[in-house]
Amino acid sequence: MGKKYVESAKLIDKGTLYEPSEAIELVLKTSKAKFDETIELALKLGVDPRHADQQVRGAVVLPHGTGKKVKVLVFAKGAKVKEAQEAGADYVGAQEYVDKIQKENWFDFDVVVATPDMMGVVGRLGRVLGPKGLMPNPKSGTVTFDVAKAIEEIKAGKVEYRVDKTSIVHVPIGKKSFESQKLLDNFHTLMEAVVKAKPSASKGQYLKSVVISSTMGPGIKINSTKVLD
Template sequence: MARHGKKYNDAAKQVDPLKLYGLDEAIASVKELSSTKFDASIDAAINLNVNPRHADQMVRGSLLLPHGRGKQTTVVVFAKGEHAAAAEAAGADFVGADNIIQRITADNWTDFDVAVATPDMMGQVGRIGPILGPRGLMPNPKSGTVTFDVAKIVKELKAGRVEFRVDKAGIIHLSFARVSFDEQKIKENLEEVISTLARLKPASSKAPYFRKISISSTMGPGFKLDTNFAREML
């Protein structure tokens, strides 16, 4: 069982574990009870009524948060020639081909958030799949990270594009804001997350689609939300 520090335990005492919090109250409380010295992220755990073992109930995709994540996304691009130049111009942090692959292979280097590759590079990138795959860093056509339009995807990632995928338990975990954001921006970011998931609702999923939603700050206690606001977006 995880053991928490005094600050966490003191904050947790102020949370009613049986209560379903309204969105505004939960956001205000998450901000108030955050005790980290750094600008903590605000995370959501969204339990969907889906069975990811069935292909027609897999929920995955990406979205652009209206106010970004409040954190710089470090982007690696595997590309050559004009596509490499376009990635650099768009603001990619690391751009290359054999040199980056060699660095990842030799040093097990994965100090980045997202990897993008042009289709012609995937044969080489596939060789480092055993390193990137377990960390969720492998470029994937379904998420738009395998593309010749590297400038567009790099700009989106830098602007706060977030990728998500339901796990085996039917839960989506993602960071969608920072504690330093004002409450309205936090709310609008979360509403964008929920409305995106509502649009992706599989036809075969059963009601209620949104089973549970909770939000928390880094190292802070979680607040269970009343899901009525989410159901209204369906």
């Protein structure tokens, strides 16, 4: 552990479950890196992701965005190409981008959007996009004919959340440079979406733990019973 990390850890009581606002103030105080660190949530859920009826996945537009400039790749054809370009897509095309990704290992993008009629082409990239969490999906709004709306939402701060094999959801809610109130607004918006996404097959306690941290800082536990207060 680095000296700054150790100093930051001293400010946190590991046995305390903090109120969301307190935790956010603490995470900003313990972010000591020289770059603009990302503030991220790690949510441990009471679901078994091995079962299809206990998957938790969706997307939500954070009111203040994530602070990151997002590059969008759109797979489209015909009139949808111009629509995507006018909406601000960084890259728009079809087979040429499949080839570029497969042959050049090119990944200069953060989100992939595809029109439904392009999924046959995009499907060839499943093995490389899937493990990176980049495969377009109707549940996250990235498989749609309304490409302009999808791009605008992504650029405005739309984030995707998805439970992993260990039943944890990792989602960024902003940057160290954000005001604490903006981080709190983003926090509540995300938590509301994840709580609403609770599968009916999930029994018992749904929110097992909520931890907030910066890129280089220690984790701070949030009282999960207070997340929507």
